[in-house]
Amino acid sequence: MPILEVKNLSVAFTQYTTGFKQKSHQVISDLNVTLEAGKILAVVGASGSGKSLLAHAILGVLPTNAKVSGSMTYVGEELTHARKIALRGKEIALVPQSVNYLDPLMKVGKQVRTSVRTGDPKEAQKNVFERYHLKPEVEGMYPFELSGGMARRTLLSTAIVSGAKVIIADEPTPGLDPTVMKEALGNFRELADSGCAVMLITHDIDSALSIADEIAVFYAGTTVEIAPVTDFTGKGEALRHPYSKALWRALPQNDFIPIKGSQPHSSALPPGCLFEPRCPWATSDCRKGRPEMRELRDGTVRCIHAT
Incomplete structure (x- = not known):
């Protein structure tokens, strides 16, 4: 049984426009992920694709103007808002992207x-603190006295000592020197090997490949592919979705080929497949409706043309 399962998650934000009229922006739609004990799921994708919002939805820390639908279960039971509050920081721990999550009035x-x-x-x-090379005097400091790297190591330390079953790490390595970054990634691997379920949200595909079991590729607020890390190799021939292939080939160490166009804003999503305006495989059928996630070659993909 998965520790944490998210099915068909959709998140919309209600905003006021001219004349106090309300407008809704769909920022996440039909998003699916599964976290299993002993495994690391890395979540990759462009900025604005919904990676951090997924973490906030799981933890129940979205703003009040957010409308959420879909289902979440934790150890087989519904993850209600009340249960999210009860489990947050205990069973489910976050290593946040922003160091502003540290309490400015409390010594670290x-x-x-x-x-x-x-x-x-x-x-x-x-x-x-010894593990992350934080000197003994650091424990008596306030957050404003820390460098960016020290603050990130403190946040990481907080999650590590919590004993949580689910660790959600949102861009945990920026600002860390290569040695500490490698050690931090290694500790996530150790946590998974000891039975935790880890979700690593990152822009750094290379780092993800070094420790993850699967990669979930996000685009414009939804999951377009979930694939084993072994599929990210060569020219991306083993990958299923055209965006995954293009993302892989755009890396400097691969072909360094840019992807034409840009990810659509939540206020101007295209009909049908969200990637259709940029897709080299696109046909008129791609505009008829949003494709469903389907199983394909030991992974899942949201594309009618994937084989």
Whole structure:
């Protein structure tokens, strides 16, 4: 049984326009992901594709003007808003993208210790700071006294000591030097190997490939493909979706071929397949409706032409 399962998640934001009229922007539509014990799912895609919003939806920290539909289950039971609050920071831990999540009025050592649920909090905080090369005096500092890299390591430490079953890491490595970054990624792998389910949200596909089991590719607020990491090789021949292939070939170490056009804004989504205006495989059938996710070659894909 998956630890965490998200099915057909849709998120829309209601905004007021001229004359106090309301307008709804669909930013996530029919998004699906599954997190399993012992595995790392890496989520990749362009900025604005819905990666961080997915994390916030799981944790129940979306703003009040958000309308959410679809279903989420945690260990087989519905993940209601009340249950999200109860599990947040305990069973489900976030390594956030922004260092502003640190409490500016609390010393960072105390912040890490408050996340420890078993054992000696002081000892756990000391050990995790040593692991991430944070000197003993750092525990007595406030967040404004930390460098960006130190703040990210503190956030990572907070999630590590929590003992959570699900770790959601939202861009956890920017600002870290290569040695600490490699160690941090290795620790996510260790957490998965010890039975946790890890979701790594990242722009760095190379980092994802070094530790993940599967890659979920997001585009314009939905999942277009979920594939084993072994499919990200060569010219992308094993990948299923044209966007996944184009994203892979756009990397500097591959063909460095740019993808024509740009990802559509949530206020101007095309009819049918969201990638159709940029897709080299597109036909008139692609504009008739949104394709469903389907299983294909040990992965899943949202494309009627994928073979």
